[in-house]
Amino acid sequence: MNCEEINLWLDTLLAEIEEIEVTRKSERRVRVDVPASSLPALLELLKGKASYVHLSAISCVDWPDDEEFELVYHCWSYEAKSLLSAHTRIPRNSAQEFAHYVSVYDIYKPAAFFERDIYEMYGIYFESSPYMEKFILTEWNGPPPMRKDFDAEQYVNDTFNWADYHPQWLQELEEDGGGIAVRPEDIRL
């Protein structure tokens, strides 16, 4: 099978499955929207049957207005030369403290890194993922920092001081209306 055949076959295969919405964005980019429950099955199918052996990344997007996290699994096929992004949404605030989802480590080994990263940054717990402990933020005690409701600037202004640098020449400049007119923390766009 060459690339086009695989792609054609995949398109027809995915079109048959219900609940899945396939959008071919370009020659090498496919977007698939899939419900959270059937994502592992889809990935299994992609890896096992459609040569999508490389998990390029798992991205997480926080949608607080929808009360949802969006997880995007980017898979690449070395044979079809096509990148498939599987989008799924999971509820943001489940009963537990952390949102929960299942790990795809047993399908894609690289998932372990991304899942740990998402666990740290967004607080989504991936069941049966091998390394569900802190990695980058081992010494961070605050909330998962990448969530939209964590205001980093507020935290920074509360936690850190700024060096007060006002030498004579700068004061003179400022009197003339120049210099650092706006302090960094005052810039809000």
Place this chain on the structure above:
Amino acid sequence: MRPENYQLVALPNSDEYELFIGPNHPGIEGNYAFKLKLDGDRVISGKADAGYLHRGFEKLMEGRLWIQNLAIVPRICVPDPVPMEVVYSLTVEDIEKMEVPLRGQWIRVMQLELSRIASHLFTFGGHAATTGMYTPSYWGVADRDLALDLFEELTGGRVYHIYNIPGGVRRDIPNGFLDRLSDYLDYLETRQNDYDNLLFTNQVFVKRARNVGVINQEQALEWGVTGPNLRATGLAFDVRRDDPYLIYNELDFEIPTQTAGDCLARILVRRDELFQSVRILRQIIKHLPSVKGPVRAPIPNPLAWNVSMGESYCRVESSKGELAYYTVSDGGPKPYRVHVRGASSMHAVQVLENMAVGQRIEDIAQIMFSLDACPPEVDR
């Protein structure tokens, strides 16, 4: 964190002991830590410890304008910053459905390849230094500095350039730049023989690097290894050719591979890649004068630029491997979400941990450098 108060506790009754490589250690690449559990000089297990370089880039980018972010993305990977700018620009262009003028694309590829040369030269030096050979590191840094001079002339910055913006590059190349670039390439080619004698065919180095840190193709695919490390196992995959971006499909270049998958194979792949980059740059020098036109597409007022809604996943081949950004825009002045898939995020953590097992203590640094791990890409 509170360190222990050092009240002695009973130690487990085994001969294993622990060794910390890093975060500040001559045998580690950057500010990164690797905890080893050893018996004698054999590694029983290794545990990567990252986060020393964490700045929360993804959070920072959500708080800044689209155009402001260009200034911080190159900081994610210091030795090879250009792909970061380019791939960020690519995602924005993809969301905005912008067409980059042809001349802008050519100039971007020129930077990308020059940056690859600089990065590989740096890596050779680091890798050789882990085996106790310091001359290659002196040479590599010196020859890389010449590339940095070219960058300085082109962009104004030695290390961080901020030359690419969504829609193209900031300005056209200076007069006579291509000649000086050509001179540099000539110089590099005259150095090829010296480098071979000094490092790549030097038996001292070859004996040290051969059959160390072997990873076969199957494992590499399973663990998501990309870039030169994957090519060193025999799979000729390169994003530049297989998922082409910019004008790479118009260029004539080869994808060097090795089959052994050990430290030596990895450095040899990089060596061949360096001279493939020279070959690409030669084509650019030949073609660029004939590509006329603007170097960037017009963009709206960058300080009040609301990029239209959408999302894009773009990837490029950086010197470390596959580098990808996932950018989401909600139509606002700032990105809604940018996810950086660092090129070394796989081989600097999981692959390294797996490869360290059973190796000898003196090879750990070499393995890490041969994988060309870039810790800031992991930490972001």
Place this chain on the structure above:
Amino acid sequence: MSKIGNIPVNAQAGKKRTNPLAGVFDELVQFCQSRSMFMLHYCTGCGAIELPPAMTSRFDMERLGIQPMVTPRQADILLVTGYVSVKTLKRVILTYEQMQSPKYVIGICSCTVNGGMYWQSYATAKVLNEYLPVDVYIAGCMPRPEAVIEGMRRLMRNIEEGKGHAWKDYFQRYDYYLGNQQHLFGDDWQTPTDIIGEARHYGLETEQTYGEHTRILEQHQQPLEPHKMRIKF
């Protein structure tokens, strides 16, 4: 009290020496110190990438007597090369406290001055001066190798002229530094090095060495008595 930058420094610390030869001896020592500087370059951030060019053949820092050193015990200068994330800052402080006096800190890159372009990052410390006494800042993002060397030469001049006293400030105003550290790391922050004991050892303790923060430290700190050589039958 004079001032180096914002750091109040007690330049007259230590005993006044009356011996007429002492001045000559001190100058000789200062000259020698300024000409053999071993730097521990902690690659905290991006700035580290400009150190290899500065150290190798093109810019060649070694001709000035500046050499890299691998452990803090033998090093004179701590180079903090770039932004310091909170996790790294703990290690930087640990490293600094393990260095032997006289010791100097050079902050490279804008990030060490005032947070630099990561000013709104939740993970990086902003003003290095709050946590460690910094002798020389080299601003820029990133400073070129020439700038690094110029900063080094500034430090060498300071040492030669007997102005490099920032390290004494850490002992003299330990409570201030410890307070900032505790503010960032939490009250149970503690390094293995006994700074107060060292301040007493060097004769550098002042009333500002102690304070509320050192009391917090003492509350939870169990005494870190080194194993003493003892002959007990």
Place this chain on the structure above:
Amino acid sequence: MSVLDDLLLFTALASVAIIVVRRFASVSKLSVIVYALATVLLVKMSALGYGGEPIYSSFTLNVLGQNLYWRFDSLSWFFALITVVIALFTSVFMSGAWAEKYCQEHSTEAYGLLQAALVLNVLSMLVLLASGDLLSLFIGWELVSWASFMMMFLNQDKVARKAAIKYIVYAMAAAMSILMAIAMTYSMTGSLDYVQIMQAVAHLSNTQIALLVTLYGVGFGIKMGVIPFHLWQAAAYAETPGPGAVFMGAISARMGLYALIVIVVQIFSLTRVAAIEIPYTFLNMQNILAWVGALTTIIPTYIALKQNDARYLLAWHGVGQGGYMLLGVMIADSIGTAGGIMHVFNYATYQAALFMAVTAVMFRTGTSNFSKLGGLVTQMPLTFMVMVVSIIGLAGIPPMNGFVSKWLVYRALLLDGEPLLFVAAVIGTLGTILSVYKLVHNTFLGQLRLEHQDVKEAPLSMLLPMLGLVLIIFGTGVMPGVVLDWVAAAQNAVGIAPITHNLGGIELAQGGLDMIWVTGVMFYGFAVGAIVFYFLGGKSKHIHQFDNYAGGHFLTSKVRYHYSNHFYAGLMHLIGGWYKDFFKKLEQALVSLVSFLSQLSENFYRSAQPAVLVAAVAFIALWFIMSSFSMPADTGTVAPITQGIQGGLPK
């Protein structure tokens, strides 16, 4: 009654006394007194140490028309002094706290037996050293063997017993070899007396001398543990109970060297040995012996590197250091021999001190396994100091005494034009330095363990002999002339030009050695350092063990950082394959061969099929007959069968 009579009789009586009172606690004090008095008796003979005439025992025996007699010359006195002094230190060492603990753990009986074994060892060694002819030498030799065996067999551990059995097998082989050599010497020269043999040697052929030297060399070499007979010694000595190991490790194996000096150097003389060319090589017999010494220096030392138990490491070292002595003695000039003989003294002092230090560590911690030790320097600083001084001696670094003897050996090799042997000796020293570093690092430096937190310094009764030995090590290092006097006398006694020396060292035309100067310069350097760091600077500060730099990591006491297992794994990775188990396999092959042959003969006799036996006998007989019958066939005539049978069968 001569002084020698007094000494031998006194020691014999003391042995009996110690054996009698072995169940009582007073045995330890008695033995100290015994060795002290024996030392006094030796001091009374000290004229021997300065070139006095040999002292003869008035007790003689007449066997086979040969006069068996005992005498002490300068060489014997030198060895006897070492033996008795080491025994004195050992007995002090084992008298106090060690005795109590040993009695608690085992029994008073076992302790008494250890004392008895020690005194019997001393007695038998004195008898051996006093021997005046080959037969008395052999008697002494056997006594030493069995006394050593008794000492080794005291440890009821399985490994120790096995090592002891292995030793006695080796010792029996050595005895057979020596007995055979003695018998051949007697048949060739018609005498057993040293002086008469010496005169007769001139008439012997080179082949005869070569044969005799080989047999004696094998016999005495086994006791010394030279290559390839080095396998038995380390385990046997290491497993001997603490003070036993001190004594055995320090001096026991040197009896082989003594006998070798007497036979090969004194009687056959090295010039004669050197005249024996080995066919098809550039070497002569003396070179062979020197190379055996050099290899003995290297191989066991590098085996010592691999040991993970302090006692084994030291015991393997003992084997290696024997190589230096043999090498020095075999150079055959006055410098080399002096180095070799002096090394016996130096080695005995620091090896005893090292074994004592290790025993003290074992006494306090209960283990000598490197993986379970570490960081004891703060707990046992004096023992640490003893070990450091001793390993400085062992590694041959000034100002300790080991430096002087090794310097002499090196110097002789250089002056003699033996670059290869010199390199070999240097390689051996390199291994020594590496492995003593391992010893001191893994025991005293590094991470202190919880169970050793309350370990105390070794008790005074154990510490005093250690410190005494340290004083000797340092004193004879600064003033090697004291020992060199005795060495020169011993050289004189065996017929080698004595070394020219003074109190500080050696005088040579091509640049001598003055240890007083060397030490003075060293201490001058130390003094400058001390002034700068302690008096002028005064800024040193003690810090906690975990206030240590680990790449910027915070250390905790929960994790083990102490690298002790496979300490030289990198080195072993490089060179380990070269000599791994070669001799062990050789030994095993020999054992298999012997057991195969014995099995064969056993089966032959005990075979359940007499018919097969008869058939086999008949076959052999027939074959024998046929072979003798076919002999005349060469002449071309066919002899009648009957004639052949008549000719072949005994009448």
